[in-house]
Amino acid sequence: MDSLKKVLITAPDTTKIKILNYFSEVMVDVSPAKAIEHAREALKIALELKSKKSEALALHNIGNGYYNLADYKTALSYYIKSLNIKEALGGNKKGLLVSLGSIGNVFLDQHKPDEAYRYLNQALQIAKEIKHKTGTASALIAIGTVYSEKKNFEKALDYDFQALKIFEETNNADAVATCYNNIADAYQDLKDNKKARFYVNKALAIYEKEGNVYGMALALNNLGSFNEKTGNWKRALEYYKKGLDQAKKIGANDRILASYKGISASYKKLGQFKEALAVNELYQQMNDSIYNTESSKQIAEMQARFDTEKKAREIDLLTKDKKIKENELATQRLISGSIAVGGLLVLLLAIMAIRAYVQKRKISNELAVKNEKIENAYNIIEDQHNDIKGSIRYAKRLQEAILPTVAFNKTFSGNAFVLYRPKDIVSGDFYWIEEITTQTQNKILFAAVDCTGHGVPGAFMSIVGHNLLNQAVNEHGKTKPSDILDEINIGLSETLRQSIEDSAVKDGMDIALCSLDKQGDKYLLQFAGANNPVWIVKADQPSTLIEIKGDKYPIGVFLGEELHKFNNHEIELVKGDTLYVFTDGFADQFGGKKGKKYKYKPLQQLILSIQSETMVRQHDILNRALIEWKSDLEQVDDVLIIGVRV
Known part of the structure; x- marks a missing residue:
């Protein structure tokens, strides 16, 4: 996405719309608010260009963002606007399929299965007509949910397994998990808990593998529900809390x-009534905001207005058709009169009519060819989007390894x-x-490393840095932190073919590298850093924080700079x-009431305030902070903090 952001700056408006809509589709399951922002930018350009097809796509993507935020009223309004444009344009049945399916899903989440079925069945018929596998499977799984709402769980399973077969054939992992x-x-509602637990665990494994946060929240809540129904309230509470963390x-x-809802019920069954009441109040507030009577009324009004407008368009088409037929009759009378006047005039009119028909046929054929090219281009972009997304997810698995x-x-x-x-x-x-264990030494080396950039470019640099650290220690026998940094400084320059003469690009790393060596009741800490420090909180009471700063230059050779040697620092530590x-990343994150950076001083104060906590608890406190x-602000950089208690 970073490379596309650079392209976005200088790209023509038509390309900007495609890129912004692509960003919206990628971000909708990760940051719905960000997805809405990208789609609104695409809509603005589409309106300026008066491109109805691009306008319809942007409106639909805005609807997707609000749908994931559970703002169903707003989502439905955008879906209907998009559908109206697509119906007016005509010819794009794939677009109609997507809009009808999305509107059906809104009514599903509003627990209105009959209204949902009306739209989803239309979507299913169109998908089968154009032989669109993904569209067919999506409609089938949604109709399965309709039957679950109606308590017909056997029929729901039939539709779910039909959809599963198609999604497995098309290798759509997220959809298979759904x-x-x-x-x-369905199996849970049929009281078959063994099968229910088997399938939800399979879903959770895929969601975690694919990085689908929304799906993980869904599956974790289901695991909570299963444990709740079997009376294991403590286990149910754990899963509901995990689901809440992902959803937030x-x-x-x-x-x-x-x-x-699940957390409140679990607390109540466990006898923790105060906690149950507090969470129930949060549930009631959110439930009222999503499913309040006024919102449902407005959704019903939107549906009625959409149906009325659709009928009005149909009446308008019938009226126009009637006028066309009346005109044709008038033309026939004129032709009959003209025959009576003279055959020559009839012949002339016939020639003119034939010529007009040929011209119309030619224009129709040209439009068909253009529509086919547009459809092919759309499919190519969609395939490229899927390829890019798949490649990035594979890169994630490599990096995690x-x-x-x-x-x-x-x-x-x-x-x-x-x-x-x-x-x-x-x-x-x-x-x-x-960890280095020999006859003469027993050391633990650990480091926190920040490579140039983030995303895909940063990931490539992280793999280079990881390999250079392993080579410096395992192949070249370096154990002193400053020696290791000197070694990888040279190695990085050689790997990237940088030199003082020919490098104008600053590709490098900031790093804090520590060596811990136990010596009796004490520990010897050796430290070397490139731009980054180490903080030491002494076990004394009250706690004090000591900062040992790293050298003020990064790993890497840059134009006009010399290859620096790094300094080594030693300090004795005691247990605790x-x-x-x-x-x-943490200190540079924007947020708070004024949208400013967190900064290092408040981070030091926060760390000092949690010294009485375990290291696991410290992780949770920092993460929550x-x-x-x-x-709701965007995360500006990768975040990494390592804490070690000796």
Whole structure:
């Protein structure tokens, strides 16, 4: 997406619309508010260009954003506007299929299965007519939900399994997971808990693999529901809380509502009535905002107005058709009169009519060819979008494979934490650990690294940096932090073919690297840093924080600069002292009431205030503080904090 953002600056308006709509489609399950923002920008340009097809797509994408925010009234208004334009344009049955399916889903979430079925069945017939597999499967799974609403769970399962078969054939992982989730719901309602739990766990595994936050919230809430129905209220509470955490990440109000309801019920059954009441109040407030009577009335009015306008258009077409027929009759009378006057005039009129017909036929054929080209171009863009998304998700799995999560937990055994929140699907930040045990030394090396950029470019740099750290220690035998930084400084320059003479690009890394060596009852800490420091909180009471700053230059060779040597710092630690290394993402995050940066001083104060907590609890406090500070604003950079208690 970063590369497309650069293209967006200089691209022509027609290309900008495509890119902005693509951004909206990618972000809708991750940040619905951001998806709405991109689609509104596309709509503005489409209106300026008077491009009705682009306007319809942008309106539909805005509707998708509001749908994921559970603002069903606003979502429906945009879906109907989009559908009206598509019907007026004619010919784009794929577009009609998408709009009808989305409107049907709104009525499903409003618990109006009969209205939902009317739109979804239209969508299904169009999908079958144009042989659109994904559209057919999407309509089938939605109709399955209609039958679940009507308590006909056997028929719901029939539709769900039909949809599952098609989605598996088209390798649509997210949709397969949704099918599993709906199948689990049906089996649960049929009291077959074993099958229900089997399918919801399959759904959760796919959602986690694909990074689908909305899906994870859905599946976790379902697991809470299953445990609730089997009387395991404590386990149910755990799943509902996990579902709530995921739903809050993207503001998915319908999932948040389901989590609140389950948490309140679980607290009540566990005898924690005060907590149950507090969560129930949150549930009632959100439930009123989503499903209030006025909103339902307005949705019904929109549906009635849409049906009335559609009937008016049909009457208008019939009136025009009648006038055309009357004109044809008048023309026939004129021709008959003309025959009586003279055959020559009849012949002349016939020639003119034939010529007009040929011209009309030619124009019709040209329009058909243009429509086919437009449809092909749309399909190409859609395929490219899917390829790019798939490639980025694969890159995420590669990057996760190099992160030493298991080794980190094994080495520190609960006396440490890693707070790791990438800005995008993949990250430019990474953490690293290596334990060195020989006859002469027993050291633990660990580092927090911030590579140039974030997203895909940053991820590439992180893999380079990870390999260079391993080479410096495992192949070149470096264990002193400053020596390791000097080694990877040279290695990075060689890998990227940078030199003082020919490099004008600053590709590099900021890093905080520590070495812990236990010596009796004390520990020797060695530290070297490129731009980033280490914070040490002493075990004394009251707690004090010591900052050891890194050198003020990064890893990497840049034009006009010399290859610097890094300084090594040593300090003795005692049991109970705590170390923190980090990148700049937390401190640089915008948020709060004034939308300003968090900054380092408040972060130091926060860390000092939580020293009495366990390291696991410290992770949760820092994570919650970041989420609350950021609120609805976009995350500006990758976030990484490592805490270690000796």
